[in-house]
Amino acid sequence: MAKLKGSIVFDIEKCKGCGVCVTACPTEVIAMASEVNSKGYNYAEAVNMDACTGCTNCAVVCPDGVITVYRVKI
Amino acid sequence: MADNISVKDIIKPENLVHKRSSVMTDNIMHYCPGCGHGTTHQILAEVIEEMGIQQETIGITPVGCSVLMYNYLDIDMQEAAHGRAPALATAIKRLLPEKYVFTYQGDGDLAAIGTAETIHSCNRGENILIIFINNGIYGMTGGQMAPTTLEGMKSSTTPYGRDVKLMGNPLKITDIVATLPGTYYVTRQSVHKPGNVRKTKKAIRKAFEYQKHNKGTCFIEVVSNCPSGWKMTPVESNKWMEENMFPFYPLGDFKVPEE
Ligand SMILES: Cc1ncc(C[n+]2csc(CCOP(=O)(O)OP(=O)(O)O)c2C)c(N)n1
Ligand code: SF4
Ligand code: SF4
Numbered sequence: 001m002a003k004l005k006g007s008i009v010f011d012i013e014k015c016k017g018c019g020v021c022v023t024a025c026p027t028e029v030i031a032m033a034s035e036v037n038s039k040g041y042n043y044a045e046a047v048n049m050d051a052c053t054g055c056t057n058c059a060v061v062c063p064d065g066v067i068t069v070y071r072v073k074i
Numbered sequence: 075m076a077d078n079i080s081v082k083d084i085i086k087p088e089n090l091v092h093k094r095s096s097v098m099t100d101n102i103m104h105y106c107p108g109c110g111h112g113t114t115h116q117i118l119a120e121v122i123e124e125m126g127i128q129q130e131t132i133g134i135t136p137v138g139c140s141v142l143m144y145n146y147l148d149i150d151m152q153e154a155a156h157g158r159a160p161a162l163a164t165a166i167k168r169l170l171p172e173k174y175v176f177t178y179q180g181d182g183d184l185a186a187i188g189t190a191e192t193i194h195s196c197n198r199g200e201n202i203l204i205i206f207i208n209n210g211i212y213g214m215t216g217g218q219m220a221p222t223t224l225e226g227m228k229s230s231t232t233p234y235g236r237d238v239k240l241m242g243n244p245l246k247i248t249d250i251v252a253t254l255p256g257t258y259y260v261t262r263q264s265v266h267k268p269g270n271v272r273k274t275k276k277a278i279r280k281a282f283e284y285q286k287h288n289k290g291t292c293f294i295e296v297v298s299n300c301p302s303g304w305k306m307t308p309v310e311s312n313k314w315m316e317e318n319m320f321p322f323y324p325l326g327d328f329k330v331p332e333e
Contacts, residue, residue, distance in 0.1 A: 007084035011094075018108030018301075018308040024268050041107070049081060056092040057268040063112025064103060065094035070084045 002073050006054020008046055009068045017041035021058035021067060027051040030058060095119035097128055099148050108308020110298030111140050111207060113265040117275040118178075118205070119147055125282060131174040132166055134159040136188075138180035139214045140207070157188020160195035163202045174282055176203040181222040182212040185247045189221075192247065199256025199290040203281045206248065206293065209300040210319060217303030221245040224322055229303070244322065248295040252328035258290035260328040264297045266312040270325070289331065297323050 008029070015037060021044055022030045031047040044066070046052065054071025097119035105112045122131050128149055135143045137156035144151035154162040159177035167175040184192050184206050195202065211229055212218040219229040219236060222244050226235040236244070252260040259281055263274040274296060281292035297319050299311040306314060 005079055005084060006091075007081045007089075009085060014102055016107035020108050020266075020308055020312070023309055023312075039102075054084075054091055055268075059092040060268045060271045061113060061266070063105065063107075063109055063116070065098055065112075065116050067092070068090070068094070069092040070086065070089040071091045072079065072084050072089050074079055 004053045004055075004071055005074050006052035006069060006071045007049060008052060008058065008070075010044060010046075011066045011068075012037050012043045013039075014064045015041060015043035015066045016064055017043055018063065019044070020061050020063070024057045024061045026055065026057065027053060095123045097123045097148055099146055101145050103146050104142060105139065106300075106302045108299070108301050108311065109139070109213075110209070110265045110296060113271060114178075114205065114207060114274070114296055114298070115143065115146055117265070117271060118176075118278055121275060121278045121282060122147075122149060125279070127174050127282070130172065131176070132170070134163045134166070134175070134177040136177070136179040136183035137214075138183045138212070140178055140180065141214070143178060157183050157186070158191055159183065159188065160191040160200065160202065160204060163204075164195055164198070164200045167200060167202050171201070174203075174285055175201075176205060178205045179207070180213065181206070181208045181210065181220045182215075185221045185245055189247070192251065193254070195256075196251040196291045196293060197254045197256045199258070201285055201288050201290060203278070203285060203292045203294070205278070206295045207298050208295055208319075208323065209298045209303070210244075211300050211303040213300045213303050217300070217305075221247075222323075224318060227318070246323070248293065248323075248328060251291075251293050256291050257293055257329055258331060259284055259292040261293075261330075262295040262297060262323060262325050262328065264315070264320075264325055266299065266315060284331070295323070297325065
């Protein structure tokens, strides 16, 4: 059966650490990093990329246009 | 393809499904973390890009947190005096009727100081799109009460909550403009969840399509958050908005054209 597999890329410098993407992801791919970007925000990062289906939910709710999403059918 | 496909194999141009719109500039926006202003900017830029109307769109910015919007959308924009965006949009659209003209305004701008401009532009049926960000507060100036502040809602000028006996009732201006014959399409949406963002984007697209056919004023309210003014985390503010704003400002269409 065809399965969707996704991958997300963050523009870390634009992230403000709001956490909205974390709650929008249905497969719990994203968490906040303990590191900060140059603005001092704990940025979002993928901690479970294997679970990403490329649904684009995180990117769609991100106010700062931080996330790029790729998807393949396998 | 094998199930153990690597991240490197997925991240290729041909597999791209979502990226920041090319109509957005590369500037980092000044909005607070998690603010719905940013999300609304992204989808507006996406619609302009998808319709291929970057050169033909003119936006009017308000006074309020989104006053610097022209730094973020790579289109022609004009700043208006506080509340006067629909008047300026009227002039621009009448002089350049082939352009797509929109205003982008907060609730203080649109429903307090600019009430007259809002009502009369809608009543005249100006062929413009009005995008109205309702976060129930004056965000930019430090979270004072707005006409839209809910009964009992705390703000910096209503520290014990809005007392309607003293301060009047919250104003549902979208309900009012929907009754005016000049408005063609009136809807209330939000941008706090993926499904809502997608719906609001569709509404913006529809409004620009109607404008192309000279249908009259389109009015889109976005019930939004102000995490800083409300003194909440972004995620908390979205939950508070669902529980408190949506019962008073229910999402949905007010006026949809019969087609
Ligand atoms: C003539 C005039 N009166 C008052 C102000 C002060 N002022 C600046 S922004 C603002 C209200 C902004 O609130 P809103 O429109 O809700 O937008 P938000 O900042 O919440 O996005 C006010 C009263 C002003 N700049 N000019
Ligand atoms: S929604 Fe965007 S700005 Fe907010 S934490 Fe996620 S990537 Fe960062
Ligand atoms: S003050 Fe409120 S409305 Fe203004 S940018 Fe911050 S969160 Fe958004």
